Amino acid sequence: METKTVAVCMWSLGQGGLPVGTEEALTLGRKVASATGARLHLLVLGSLPDDCVETAGRFGVDDVDQIEDAALEAFSPDAYVEALAGYCQQESPALMIFSQAADTRVVAPRLAGRVGAGVVMNAVDVALGEGGGLQATASAYGGDTQMVYELSGAASYVVALSANALLPEPAEGGATQPGCRSIQVDLTGTNERIRVIEQARTEGPRLEDADIIVSGGRGLGGPENYKLIEQLAEALGGLAGASRPIVDEGWVDSSQQVGLTGKITRPALYLAAGISGASQHMAGCSAAKTIVAINKDPDAAIFRYASYGLVGDCLEILPELIRAARQ
Numbered sequence: 001m002e003t004k005t006v007a008v009c010m011w012s013l014g015q016g017g018l019p020v021g022t023e024e025a026l027t028l029g030r031k032v033a034s035a036t037g038a039r040l041h042l043l044v045l046g047s048l049p050d051d052c053v054e055t056a057g058r059f060g061v062d063d064v065d066q067i068e069d070a071a072l073e074a075f076s077p078d079a080y081v082e083a084l085a086g087y088c089q090q091e092s093p094a095l096m097i098f099s100q101a102a103d104t105r106v107v108a109p110r111l112a113g114r115v116g117a118g119v120v121m122n123a124v125d126v127a128l129g130e131g132g133g134l135q136a137t138a139s140a141y142g143g144d145t146q147m148v149y150e151l152s153g154a155a156s157y158v159v160a161l162s163a164n165a166l167l168p169e170p171a172e173g174g175a176t177q178p179g180c181r182s183i184q185v186d187l188t189g190t191n192e193r194i195r196v197i198e199q200a201r202t203e204g205p206r207l208e209d210a211d212i213i214v215s216g217g218r219g220l221g222g223p224e225n226y227k228l229i230e231q232l233a234e235a236l237g238g239l240a241g242a243s244r245p246i247v248d249e250g251w252v253d254s255s256q257q258v259g260l261t262g263k264i265t266r267p268a269l270y271l272a273a274g275i276s277g278a279s280q281h282m283a284g285c286s287a288a289k290t291i292v293a294i295n296k297d298p299d300a301a302i303f304r305y306a307s308y309g310l311v312g313d314c315l316e317i318l319p320e321l322i323r324a325a326r327q
C-alpha cells in the first residue's frame, strides 16, 4: 500500500465544537503521515465547527477538506457513506481514520465494504512494522487481548480508533496553516434506508469526560440501592456509572453503562461497587488512573485492576463513604 494521503474523517452535527476523539484521531493521523511521508487531511462532513481549522493546524493537518450538503445536516448513514465513498474516489486516501463511536461504528465498515478497503475496528494504534509496512493494533475479545493486523493487499484501509486509546499530542514541529478545500460529491440520488425517529438523550455532563466516576453493579442487590452510587458520586463531585446487567434489568439508563458496549472512560478515580470486573466492563474503565473496588468476594477479578480494594458488603461500606465524603 502506498501512503500518499491519510484522512481523518469526522462530523460535528452542529454541536458547536469538534466531536470528542477528533484530537486523538488527528494525533494518530499525524504519526502515520509523518512516518510514511503522506499528507494529512481532515475531512469534515457538514458544517465546519468554529475551532476546526485552528485545531487541525495544531495537530499538523495539511488540508481541511469539507463536503457540505443538505443531506449531511443530520446523521444519515447512507448519505454519509455515499459522501465518504465519493471522497475516496476523488482523493484516493490510503488510510481513513475515524474516532470510534456509535455513529462511526455504523459508517466505517460500510464505507470499507463500499470502496473495497480493508477495515480494522477497535484500533488502538497504527505504526510501521518491521517490514516497513503499516500495522494496526486493535483490542479483541472484549479487551482481553490485542491483535496486530498487517495493512497490505488492499489499496486503502479504514481504521476506527477506540475511545481513549491514546492521548492527544499536538504536532511536534509547531502548528501548520491548513488550507480549506470544498469537495463536491453528488448526493441527490441517495436513498436513506434508516430514519432517526428520536435522538438519544445527550444533555448534561458525559461519563467519557468525567474525572470521578462511581459505578454500581449487580452486587447492589436491587434498583433501590443504586441511590447509594448516585449519592457518593454527587458527594465526590463525580458522575454515576453502571455495569451492563443493571442497565439490562432497567435499574439505570443505558447512557450510564461503562464498558465495551457502553462508555469508554478515563477518569482520575473509578470507584466500582458490587462489580465483578469482567473484561467487558474493564474495557471501559481500566484506563482510570486509580481504581477503587468494593466487593464481598476477595477473589473477585476487579481486585486485579484495583489500586485499593475493600472486601466487604457494599451496602454497609457505601453509606460510610458517603458520610465521609460529605464531611
Ligand SMILES: Cc1cc2nc3c(=O)[nH]c(=O)nc-3n(C[C@H](O)[C@H](O)[C@H](O)COP(=O)(O)OP(=O)(O)OC[C@H]3O[C@@H](n4cnc5c(N)ncnc54)[C@H](O)[C@@H]3O)c2cc1C
Pocket: 216, 217, 218, 219, 220, 221, 242, 243, 244, 245, 246, 257, 258, 259, 260, 261, 262, 263, 273, 274, 275, 276, 277, 278, 279, 280, 281, 284, 294, 295, 296, 297, 300, 312, 313, 314, 315
Ligand atoms: C459482548 C459483550 C459485551 C459486554 N459489554 C459489557 C459492558 O459494556 N459493560 C459491562 O459492565 N458488562 C458488559 N458485558 C457483561 C459482562 O461480561 C459481565 O457479565 C458484567 O460486567 C457483570 O456485571 P456485574 O459485575 O455487575 O455483575 P456480576 O458479574 O454478577 O458481579 C457482581 C459482583 O458483585 C459482588 N457482590 C455481590 N453482592 C455484593 C455485596 N453486597 N457487596 C459487595 N459486592 C457484592 C459479587 O461478588 C460479584 O463480584 C458484556 C458481555 C458481552 C458478552
